[in-house]
Amino acid sequence: MIVRTLAAAFLASTLAMTAIPAQAQENMPLSPKQVDAVKKVVRDYLMEHPEVLGEALEALREKMRAQAESDALKMVEARRDEIFNNPDDPVAGNPKGDVVVVEFFDYNCGFCKQTFDPVLEAVKADKNTKLVMKEMPILGPDSVLAARVALVAKAQGQAKYDDVHRAFMKFRGRLDEKTIFRLAGEAGLNVEQLKKDINGPDIDRQLKKVSELARSLEIGATPTFIVGDRLLSSAVDQSTLKQLIDNARKGLAKKG
Known part of the structure; x- marks a missing residue:
């Protein structure tokens, strides 16, 4: 509704200016009769050419989308190290790769599961790409629990994280508490110790840091990828x- 109103107002003002003599535009406000005349011109034009409003709406949407993307990329540049080089983040592929792919994901996100194999295959095939994984649990308490378990596994080594991450991503259906701990145990983690460690302050810090970063970048959905610009x-x-x-x-080649 807001976009439609803005587009209509923009179109109306443009048509109004073309219908008013130049001297009136510069030196005097519209009289009531002129206002009525402008309204009639705009109404008649829109009735004869309704496609113009659709074109104006589409142009406004594209402008807003481009502006939002531009603003996000400025923030990416400002927080580059935190996004691409945070030592807390799990990584895959080549840790020293010249291109970094960043993925914000949730273990209960169907689209994240859908992209799991294609993303890993693309990174492995390239040989010079680093994949940074940002735990962003936004789909409820079970997603938060799964992220905590995965980060505890990461504290025990990247290999442990890889096993748990794969188990969670390959599971078909929604992860619940029972399933999360079962899969973690099957991946080789000590479940009793795991339950003691998942609420540690370091895990809290990592999750809060990713959450705050996502908000600053206006990322509200998973999966979200950052690749180059x-x-x-x-x-x-x-x-x-x-x-x-x-x-x-x-x-990168052009910049270098």
Whole structure:
């Protein structure tokens, strides 16, 4: 409704200015008769050309989308180290890769599960790409619990994290508390010790840090990827991610 109102107001003001003599535009306000005349011109034009309003709405949406993306990328640049080089974050692929793919995800997100294999395959195939995984549990308490368990596993080593991460992502259906601890045990973690460690202050700090970072970037959905100068909130297939990686590498070459 707000977008429609803005677009209509913009169109009306543009048409109004073309209908008023130049001297009146510069030196005097519209009289009631002129206002009525402008309203009639606008109404008649829209009745004859309703497609214009649709075009104006689409142009406004595109402008707003582009502005939002531009603002997000400025914030990415301002917080680059925190996004791409945070030592707390689990990583896959080449830790020293020239291109970094960042993924914000939730273990109960169906699209995140859908992209799990394609993302890993694209990163493995490239050989010079680093994947940074940001635990962003937004789909309820079970998602938060799964993220906590995964981060405890990370504290025991990247290999432990990889096993738990894979088990959670490969599970079909919604993860609940019973399933989370069962899968963690099957991945080799000591479940009793795990239950003691999941509420530790370091785990709290890591989750809060990612949550605050996501808010600053206006990321509210999973999966969301950052690759080079692109921020994409949607599932991706292997070929799409490969193209994003290639484009990011070309961008680095131009800067270098």
